[in-house]
Amino acid sequence: MxxxxxxxxxxxxxxxxxxxxxxxxxxxxxxxxxxxxxxxxxxxxxxxxxxxxxxxxxxxxxxxxxxxxVGARFPQSGWARLRGVPTLLWRLWRSGYAAALHREGWRFSTVIFGVHLIYLALVGLSLALAGGLVALAPDALRPWSLLTVPPLAYAILAGLMRVTRGKPLYVSHLVDDTAFTHAYAAGAAPEMAxxxxxxxxxxxxxxxxxxxxxxxxxxxxxxxxxxxxxxxxxxxxxxxxxxxxxxxxxxxxxxxxxxxxxxxxxxxxxxxxxxxxxxxxxxxxxxxxxxxxxxxxxxxxxxxxxxxxxxxxxxxxxxxxxxxxxxxxxxxxxxxxxxxxxxxxxxxxxxxxxxxxxxxxxxxxxxxxxxxxxxxxxxxxxxxxxx
The missing domain is CATH 3.40.50 (Rossmann fold)
Structure with a gap:
C-alpha cells in the first residue's frame, strides 16, 4: 500500500x-x-x-x-500572500475558473473562496485597526505617525493569521494550499517533478x-x-x-x-x-x-x-x-x-x-x-x- x-x-x-x-x-x-x-x-x-x-x-x-x-510553501510570508492572493483571484475570475468550480462543487468552492474573502477582510481590518491606533497619536506627530500605518497593519495581520490558522477557519492553510495548487497547475512548482x-x-x-x-x-x-x-x-x-x-x-x-x-x-x-x-x-x-x-x-x-x-x-x-x-x-x-x-x-x-x-x-x-x-x-x- x-x-x-x-x-x-x-x-x-x-x-x-x-x-x-x-x-x-x-x-x-x-x-x-x-x-x-x-x-x-x-x-x-x-x-x-x-x-x-x-x-x-x-x-x-x-x-x-x-x-x-509543503513546509517550504506553508506558511507563506505575509508579503507573499499580500501580493499573491489578489493576483490569483483575478486570474481565476477572469478565466472563468471560479464560475466553473462553483458549478462543479459549490460547497468546496464556497469554502475556498470564502476563506480568501475572510483573508481580504482581515487585511482590511488590520488597516482599519492600524489607522485607528495612529489616529490616537498627538496632532504634532500625526504626519509622521501616518508612516507607521503599513508596518503596524502588517504586524496586526500577522497576529490575525496566526489566530485563524487552525480550526475552525484554517485561513492560512487553505489560502496557501490554493496558492500551491494553482502554482502547480501553471508549472510554477518545479520541486514537485x-x-x-x-x-x-x-x-x-x-x-x-x-x-x-x-x-x-x-x-x-x-x-x-x-x-x-x-x-x-x-x-x-x-x-x-x-x-x-x-x-x-x-x-x-x-x-x-x-x-x-x-x-x-x-x-x-x-x-x-x-x-x-x-x-x-x-x-x-x-x-x-x-x-x-x-x-x-x-x-x-x-x-x-x-x-x-x-x-x-x-x-x-x-x-x-x-x-x-x-x-x-x-x-x-x-x-x-x-x-x-x-x-x-x-x-x-x-x-x-x-x-x-x-x-x-x-x-x-x-x-x-x-x-x-x-x-x-x-x-x-x-x-x-x-x-
Missing part, C-alpha cells in the same frame, strides 16, 4: 500514529486482531513504512513523503513483490497520485499487466480543483491518459458530506474531458452515518479538516466502510471495483451525491 498524503507539513510519524490508533479501534469493533509495526524511514528519506498483520494478511504500508515541500519521479520509481519497483499494489491519494494527492501513475506508465506501459493487480484509490478527491484551471493542460492530458489505462483499477471513495472534496460527477467529466470509460472510476459512496454516530456528527460537522480526514479513520459501524479494514483486510482492494459499481452514488437533482 502506497499512501500519498495531502497538503500537510506535519511529520509522517503523525500519520503512523493515526493509523495505529484507528487500527486498534477497528480491531476492537470488528473482532479482528490488527498488529501495526514500528515506522522506519527509508535511507533516502523519501518514505516512511511500517508493517501490518491482520487475519493472515501481511501488508507493507508505505507513506510517500512530500511534507518538506523530481519527487513525483521518485515516487513513480518506488511504485514501479513494487510490482511482482506482492499479491497486489494499491496507491492511495488523499485530498491534493488525488491528483498527484494520477500524475505519479501516469509517470509509471510512461516509463513502463506494461505496468499492471503482468499478474500483479494495481489499484488507485482516490479518497477525499479534489481533482477538479486542479483540472479546471486553464493553466493545467499538462494535468488534463495525464488525467485523460490515466482514464484510458484500464490495466490499473480506479476506485473513487466519495463522501457528499465532506466540504473539502469535490464529488458530484466523474472526475474526467468534471474537468471538461470526455471519459473514455463511463464506468471508470468505480464509485464507492460513504455516508457519514456509516462512520460516526449522530452525536459525533453534531460535534464534528463544522470542523472541516476533521470531517475531511474522517474517511481515514475507524468506522463506529460494524458493517460500514472502514479504511483500516480496507487496507488490512483479507479482501483484495481490486475486488471492490465491481462492488463500487453496484453500490455507487446517484446524482441528485441539485448535482450533489445521494446515498
Amino acid at each position: 502506497f499512501y500519498l498524503p495531502g497538503f500537510d507539513p506535519r511529520e509522517p510519524e503523525v500519520y503512523w500514529g493515526l493509523f495505529r490508533r484507528e487500527a486498534r479501534l477497528t480491531a476492537s469493533r470488528r473482532g479482528a486482531a490488527i498488529t501495526v509495526g514500528d515506522p522506519v524511514r527509508s535511507a533516502d528519506g523519501l518514505d516512511l513504512a511500517w508493517s501490518v498483520q491482520s487475519r493472515g494478511v501481511n501488508t507493507r504500508y508505505v507513506l510517500l513523503r512530500w511534507e518538506d515541500i 523530481p519527487r513525483l519521479d521518485a515516487f513513480a520509481a518506488r511504485i514501479r519497483a513494487a510490482e511482482g513483490e506482492a499479491d497486489e499494489v494499491v496507491v492511495v491519494g488523499h485530498s491534493s494527492s488525488s491528483f498527484l497520485g494520477i500524475e505519479v501513475l501516469d509517470r509509471v506508465l510512461a516509463r513502463d506501459p506494461g505496468f499492471g499487466t503482468r499478474g500483479t493487480p494495481v489499484t488507485f484509490v482516490s479518497i477525499g478527491s479534489v481533482i477538479p480543483w486542479l483540472g479546471l484551471d486553464p493553466a493545467a493542460q499538462g494535468f488534463r492530458d495525464a488525467l485523460l491518459r490515466f482514464g484510458r489505462a484500464r490495466q490499473i483499477g480506479w476506485i473513487d471513495v466519495r463522501a457528499p458530506w465532506d466540504w473539502l472534496s469535490i464529488h458530484a460527477q466523474n472526475p474526467l467529466a468534471a474537468c471538461a474531458l470526455t471519459p473514455p470509460d463511463p464506468e471508470r472510476p468505480a464509485v464507492l459512496g460513504v455516508m457519514i452515518n456509516d462512520l460516526i454516530t449522530g452525536s459525533d456528527v453534531r460535534r464534528r460537522q463544522w470542523n472541516l479538516f476533521q470531517m475531511h480526514f474522517q474517511l481515514l479513520m475507524a468506522s463506529q459501524s460494524v458493517g460500514g466502510f472502514d479504511y483500516l479494514d480496507l487496507m488490512t483486510g483479507p479482501e483484495p482492494v481490486h475486488d471492490l471495483i465491481a462492488r463500487g459499481r453496484e453500490n455507487g452514488l446517484r446524482e441528485g437533482p441539485d448535482g450533489d451525491a445521494d446515498p
